[in-house]
Amino acid sequence: MTAGRLLPLLAGLFTLVALAFSPGGEARWFDGGAGSLLLALVPVFLLLAFWQRGSKAWRGLVYVIVGGIAVFGLLNLLQAGAAGAAGLGFWLYGLGVWAAVWHGVDCLSKAEIASAGWRRGRDLLVPTLFGIWLLVVWELLCRGFGIPQVLLPAPSVIGERIGNSSAMLWADFQQTFLKAVLVGYAIGCGSAFLTAILVDRVPFLRRGLLPMGNVISALPIVGTAPIMVMWFGFDWPSKAAVVVIMTFFPMLVNTVMGLSASGHLERDLMRSYAAGYWQTLIKLRLPMALPFIFNALKINSTLALIGAIVAEFFGTPIVGMGFRISTEVGRMNLDTVWAEIAVAAVAGSAFYGLVALIERGLTSWHPSYRQRS
Amino acid sequence: MTSEVARIEPLPAAARPGLLSAFWQGRTGPVLVVALAMVALWYAGAVWLNSPWQYDVFQRQDVEWTTTDLVRETLNQDRPVLPAPHQVLAEMQKTILEVAPDSRRSLIYHSWVTLSSTLLGFAIGSLLGILLAVGIVYVKALEKSLMPWVIASQTIPILAIAPMVVVVLGSIGLRGLIPKAVISTYLSFFPVTIGMVKGLRSPDPLQLDLMRTYSASRWQTFWKLRWPSSVPFLFTSLKVGIAISLVGAIVGELPTGAQAGLGARLLAGSYYGQTVQIWSALFTAAFIAALLVALVSLVERLVLKRMGVKP
Amino acid sequence: MARNGVERAVDVRDLSLTFQTADGPVYALSQVNLEVKAGDFVSFIGPSGCGKTTLMRVIADLEQPTGGNITVNGVSPQEARLARAYGYVFQAPALYPWRSIERNVALPLEIMGLGREERRERARKYLELVNLTGFDKKYPWQLSGGMQQRASIARALCFDPDLLLMDEPFGALDEIVRDHLNEQLLQLWDKTGKTVVFVTHSIPEAVFLSTHIVVMSPRPGRIIDIIESPLPRERPLDIRESPEFLEVAQRVREGLRAGHSYDE
Numbered sequence: 047m048t049a050g051r052l053l054p055l056l057a058g059l060f061t062l063v064a065l066a067f068s069p070g071g072e073a074r075w076f077d078g079g080a081g082s083l084l085l086a087l088v089p090v091f092l093l094l095a096f097w098q099r100g101s102k103a104w105r106g107l108v109y110v111i112v113g114g115i116a117v118f119g120l121l122n123l124l125q126a127g128a129a130g131a132a133g134l135g136f137w138l139y140g141l142g143v144w145a146a147v148w149h150g151v152d153c154l155s156k157a158e159i160a161s162a163g164w165r166r167g168r169d170l171l172v173p174t175l176f177g178i179w180l181l182v183v184w185e186l187l188c189r190g191f192g193i194p195q196v197l198l199p200a201p202s203v204i205g206e207r208i209g210n211s212s213a214m215l216w217a218d219f220q221q222t223f224l225k226a227v228l229v230g231y232a233i234g235c236g237s238a239f240l241t242a243i244l245v246d247r248v249p250f251l252r253r254g255l256l257p258m259g260n261v262i263s264a265l266p267i268v269g270t271a272p273i274m275v276m277w278f279g280f281d282w283p284s285k286a287a288v289v290v291i292m293t294f295f296p297m298l299v300n301t302v303m304g305l306s307a308s309g310h311l312e313r314d315l316m317r318s319y320a321a322g323y324w325q326t327l328i329k330l331r332l333p334m335a336l337p338f339i340f341n342a343l344k345i346n347s348t349l350a351l352i353g354a355i356v357a358e359f360f361g362t363p364i365v366g367m368g369f370r371i372s373t374e375v376g377r378m379n380l381d382t383v384w385a386e387i388a389v390a391a392v393a394g395s396a397f398y399g400l401v402a403l404i405e406r407g408l409t410s411w412h413p414s415y416r417q418r419s
Numbered sequence: 420m421t422s423e424v425a426r427i428e429p430l431p432a433a434a435r436p437g438l439l440s441a442f443w444q445g446r447t448g449p450v451l452v453v454a455l456a457m458v459a460l461w462y463a464g465a466v467w468l469n470s471p472w473q474y475d476v477f478q479r480q481d482v483e484w485t486t487t488d489l490v491r492e493t494l495n496q497d498r499p500v501l502p503a504p505h506q507v508l509a510e511m512q513k514t515i516l517e518v519a520p521d522s523r524r525s526l527i528y529h530s531w532v533t534l535s536s537t538l539l540g541f542a543i544g545s546l547l548g549i550l551l552a553v554g555i556v557y558v559k560a561l562e563k564s565l566m567p568w569v570i571a572s573q574t575i576p577i578l579a580i581a582p583m584v585v586v587v588l589g590s591i592g593l594r595g596l597i598p599k600a601v602i603s604t605y606l607s608f609f610p611v612t613i614g615m616v617k618g619l620r621s622p623d624p625l626q627l628d629l630m631r632t633y634s635a636s637r638w639q640t641f642w643k644l645r646w647p648s649s650v651p652f653l654f655t656s657l658k659v660g661i662a663i664s665l666v667g668a669i670v671g672e673l674p675t676g677a678q679a680g681l682g683a684r685l686l687a688g689s690y691y692g693q694t695v696q697i698w699s700a701l702f703t704a705a706f707i708a709a710l711l712v713a714l715v716s717l718v719e720r721l722v723l724k725r726m727g728v729k730p
Numbered sequence: 731m732a733r734n735g736v737e738r739a740v741d742v743r744d745l746s747l748t749f750q751t752a753d754g755p756v757y758a759l760s761q762v763n764l765e766v767k768a769g770d771f772v773s774f775i776g777p778s779g780c781g782k783t784t785l786m787r788v789i790a791d792l793e794q795p796t797g798g799n800i801t802v803n804g805v806s807p808q809e810a811r812l813a814r815a816y817g818y819v820f821q822a823p824a825l826y827p828w829r830s831i832e833r834n835v836a837l838p839l840e841i842m843g844l845g846r847e848e849r850r851e852r853a854r855k856y857l858e859l860v861n862l863t864g865f866d867k868k869y870p871w872q873l874s875g876g877m878q879q880r881a882s883i884a885r886a887l888c889f890d891p892d893l894l895l896m897d898e899p900f901g902a903l904d905e906i907v908r909d910h911l912n913e914q915l916l917q918l919w920d921k922t923g924k925t926v927v928f929v930t931h932s933i934p935e936a937v938f939l940s941t942h943i944v945v946m947s948p949r950p951g952r953i954i955d956i957i958e959s960p961l962p963r964e965r966p967l968d969i970r971e972s973p974e975f976l977e978v979a980q981r982v983r984e985g986l987r988a989g990h991s992y993d994e
Contacts, residue, residue: 148560155563169563176564197587254449264662264712265705266669268578269681272689272697277468277500311824314792318818320811321841329837333828351576359582359673360689371579372673375586383583390576411828411869 053149054109058095060142061088061116070133070190073126080122084139087116091146102157103168109150110175116143117182124189132190140186151175199381207381208388214370215389222367223393225282226354230289235346237290238297239339243327245298246305259299267292271357280361288357293346300342304335340405347397351390461504468500469493502695510699523679526703532680533668534707536596540603541664545657547604548611555612556619556645557637569612577606581670599671599680606667607660614656618649650726654719661711669704681707738804739893739925740766740789745798746950747784757950758784759795764944764953766927768892771919773928773936774944775982776989781951782929782944783897789927790818790895803892814842816893817886821901823878825870825885832857832866835885842889856884859918876907883915887922894926900935909967912938916965933986937961937978938970945982947989954989957981 065075065088075081090112097105120140124132154172159165181201187193188200195203208215245251271288278284308331316326358368367386374382466489473493477484484492494503502510511526518525554561555569581602588598622644630640672682681704688697747759759781766772774782787793788800791807802810810816817838825834835856836849844852857866860880870878879899886894900908912935919926930936936943937959945955959978961969969975 151564152560155560172560172563173565173567176568196590250449251453252449253446254451254453257446257450258453261709261712264658265708266662266666266701268666269669269685269701269704272685273694273701275689276692276694309824311820311822312826314790315818315820315824316841317792318790318811318816319838319841320814325841329841330826333826336828348576352578355576355579356670356673359670360686368579372582375582378586378590380583380587387579387583390579394576395571409828411871 053145053152054091054095054097057142057146057149058088058092060138060145061091064135064138064142067135067138068133069123069136069139071127071131073123073136075135078123078126080119080126084116084119084123087112087119091142094146102153103159106150106153106155106157109146109153113143113147113150116146117186120186121182124186131192136190140190144183147175147179196378196380199384203381204384204388207385211382211385215385217365218367218370218386219389219393221282221363221365222285222354222358223351226285226357226366227289227350227397229282230286230354231293231346231350233286234290234293234350235297235343238294238342239301241294242298242301242305245302247323252302252306256299256302259295259302262295263299267295268353268356271353272360274357275360280363282366285354285357285362285366289350289353292349292353296345296349297339297342300338301335304338305331307331307338308334336405336409340401340409343401344398344405347401348394351394351397355390458504461501462494465499465501465503466490466493469496472496472500498692499694502698506695507698507702510695511702514699515703526681526684526699529679529681529684529700530703530707533599533665533672533682533704536599536671536680537603537661537664537668537711539596540600540605540667541607541661543600544604544607544664545611545660548608548656548660549615549653551608551612552615552619553641555616566616569609572609577609578602578667578670580605581667582673585671599668602671603664603667607664610656610659610663611653614652614659615649618652619645621652622648647726650722651719654715654722657719658712658715661715662708665704665708665711737768738765739768739770739802740764740927741799741801741804742785742789743799745785745788745795745800747781747788747793747795747797759788760950760952762798762951762953764956766925766942768925769923770942771926771928771940772942772944773930773940774946775930775933775936776946776954776986777931777948779948779951780946780989781948782946784951785946786895786897786927786929790816810893814838814889815891816895817889817891819879819883819886819894819896819899821898823870823875823882825878825881827870829869830866831862831868831870831873831881834870834881835866835888837885838889852888853884856888857881859887859921860884861914874907876903876911879903880911880914883918887918887924892925894924896926896928898929898931901930908935913967915939920963933979933982934970937975937982938965938967943978943982945985945989947986952989955981955985957985 061084065085069075069081073081075085094109094112100108116139120136120143123136151172154168154175157168159168184198185200185202188198193200199207245255268288270291271284274284274287274291278287305327312330312334313326316330321329355368355371358366359372362369367390370386371383374380374386470489470493473489473496476492477489493499495506496502499506514524514526520527520531522528551565551569555566556562584602584605585598588594588601626644626648627640630644635643669680669682669685672680673686681700684700685697688694688700742762742764745759745762745764746757749756749758762781762785764785774785776782784793788795789802789807791811800807803813803815805813825831826837829837832850832853835853839849839852854863854866857863860883862877862880862884865873865877865881870881873881879902883896883899886896900911903911915926916939926939928936928939930939941959941963943957943959944953945957946952947954957978960974961978
């Protein structure tokens with residue numbers, strides 16, 4: 047309970063005390079739109095600190111919204127002259143807003159919401175807020191302290207770069223993701239799947255390959271990138287080859303394990319029907335292996351992108367995400383690097399999300415989904 | 420109730436499991452055979468991949484040659500497309516055993532450079548991961564806000580940031596060990612967090628209710644129930660974490676054209692077309708990875724044995 | 731009642747089965763002789779380790795005997811299995827979680843290559859027989875344990891085998907559900923005229939259900955006694971309080987006691 051009371055008090059206290067210090071630079075609390083907005087919010091924070099009623103959900107929402115307005119004010123205050131020279135007042139106020147938003151998120155997280163729809167909305171809202179908050183803190187710190195761009199560009203700068211260089215980013219994305227990653231992923235996972243079915247027919251091979259596969263999965267396979275570049279040239283096939291090697295073993299190991307996941311009863315049942323090998327495989331063992339297979343497909347979606355990008359560090363034509371990252375780092379164009387990383391992050395998450403979505407469609411019967419519905 | 424079927428497992432083949440059949444029925448035999456098959460395939464591949472160049476050589480020298488000559492020569496080229504295993508081993512023997520360990524040509528020297536940042540990063544990363552997991556399990560707001568991002572972050576190709584981390588930290592004066600350790604920390608900390616959240620939540624409701632009937636404090640519940648329950652999960656993620664730490668350290672050595680470390684050896688090898696050097700660096704890295712994972716497994720077995728878990 | 735003119739559904743002569751384990755041989759079955767007539771309801775009863783499940787698995791060709799002879803429907807167990815002569819109900823429902831109840835019941839029909847329409851029709855029919863009408867589109871986890879086991883019985887029946895092998899099918903259920911299912915099973919047996927071989931370790935269950943009770947004993951697994959029940963085919967639940975019932979139960983209990991040395 048103490049934390050629940052403490053944070054609102056801190057929010058009120060910090061924002062109040064902040065007024066006694068300069069926000070820094072040419073900005074003032076008492077003139078200009080941003081300053082007066084923040085000034086006006088102080089009594090609101092103070093009042094809220096003594097607000098005891100209302101459900102947690104409402105309380106959380108109010109805090110988040112007021113905190114959001116305050117953040118808007120702080121960003122404008124930077125625009126008004128505090129950029130790079132933010133004073134003690136600015137940071138104290140920022141801490142106060144932090145306390146307020148944290149309290150809001152805390153309330154939202156703990157709120158007991160009856161309707162399933164709203165609850166799902168809350169479960170989406172809270173992490174989204176957290177993500178936005180991270181960006182905001184990043185932005186405030188970068189611009190408040192005037193961190194040089196070669197060290198860490200602010201999110202707004204990175205956003206601008208994404209907007210300005212979209213053609214280049216798209217070309218890189220095409221080269222790395224649409225060619226190397228997808229082709230390598232398809233070949234790697236596909237061939238591993240077929241190998242697994244072959245291996246599964248020979249128990250001797252299964253016993254031999256499974257421990258080997260486990261060991262190989264732990265090895266630094268990205269290291270084969272220079273060799274692949276030598277063998278397959280600078281263009282995307284060498285990257286795809288690295289992706290094939292990286293994705294092969296996780297898929298092999300998981301599929302083989304999945305194929306042996308069916309229980310004795312289920313297999314005896316198939317035997318009592320005098321079902322053949324292929325019938326048992328298709329009707330029992332493959333469905334049973336699906337969660338394992340998708341586990342590998344998900345792991346591999348991440349590994350594939352990593353493999354392709356890192357392989358490009360060893361030499362590429364003058365296009366590709368990994369190439370761009372390594373050369374722009376050298377030129378200290380960190381905004382481009384971050385833009386590329388943002389694209390990689392979005393592509394990686396989207397790829398993963400797509401695989402997860404297909405998994406959900408195909409294995410909705412699995413216990414891990416059952417509990418949610 | 421499980422009746423007789425469960426208790427009496429029929430043995431398929433020989434009447435009594437002899438030493439030899441145990442060897443084949445167990446894992447050792449099959450693993451050995453598969454490994455040997457791989458080496459054989461490798462030799463075959465080396466002959467096949469290196470032969471085009473060898474044909475040229477033979478043609479230029481205008482000599483008569485037999486298949487035996489071809490095989491012998493392809494397996495002993497200076498800059499083969501695919502070096503034969505014995506060439507890699509010879510190179511490793513030379514650079515590990517014969518060169519002084521502090522020389523720049525010694526693989527021990529390079530391995531140590533990579534290993535030290537791996538271990539430092541792994542230690543910090545694991546610690547951070549555990550702390551974060553405890554926070555997520557005990558603080559509702561952290562669970563709701565942070566956990567989705569921890570999971571999402573798994574889908575992001577984190578290694579892509581490696582060169583930037585190295586360069587940025589380099590520009591503020593941090594060079595050598597620290598930037599690589601930062602990458603390793605970053606990489607190892609996510610699997611540990613996820614594994615530990617799972618582990619700390621693994622006690623079933625009955626066990627938690629039991630602690631409630633004793634009106635145990637949160638602290639007691641943590642040390643007496645949640646922490647011990649999470650140990651198997653911890654080790655599973657530590658194994659993933661240490662392997663990925665090594666990868667992080669190696670990749671961290673690439674962007675600056677680093678002068679030391681296994682990653683630098685890989686890069687230098689690829690610049691100068693020294694395939695034997697690349698392969699020996701790769702093998703050393705693989706060996707270290709296997710060793711590190713085996714070490715964690717060993718500690719795991721010892722700890723679990725002490726905890727009385729059935730092996 | 732017997733199809734193909736075969737009177738003996740199961741015929742076992744001097745059957746023995748020895749498992750080789752690391753601790754030496756285990757005599758799971760020794761010198762077993764048994765005759766099951768078509769249309770009988772035969773229960774195997776005995777303490778754990780007496781070989782009752784093993785005997786059933788030998789009948790189903792899930793286990794190979796090491797000595798003696800056995801025929802199922804007049805042919806070897808393997809031929810019987812390939813001819814899909816029996817339906818097997820396990821201790822657990824073993825329904826496939828990714829299939830709806832209807833598709834679970836239709837699984838053997840799919841394997842036997844029947845058309846879609848006929849599969850659906852038969853599955854519906856047998857689901858009705860086990861009182862699961864309306865649950866065909868549900869998934870296994872949406873059903874209670876008793877309902878799941880009933881679905882697995884429908885699955886065993888839907889391809890109309892002559893022989894139904896049931897291995898402690900109700901062992902995991904509570905007694906109230908069990909009584910209910912026992913009653914339903916008797917009605918089903920009466921309606922369909924199948925031969926049923928049933929493994930249990932409950933004396934009342936064995937006596938209530940069976941026309942013949944086979945009492946077995948462990949180490950080595952063997953038959954102590956075969957009791958023919960004097961009870962009529964029509965058996966309401968309260969027959970269990972009748973003197974005839976108690977008398978049969980008493981005989982079973984004595985048989986078990988004689989074969990069991992209580993050395994565990």
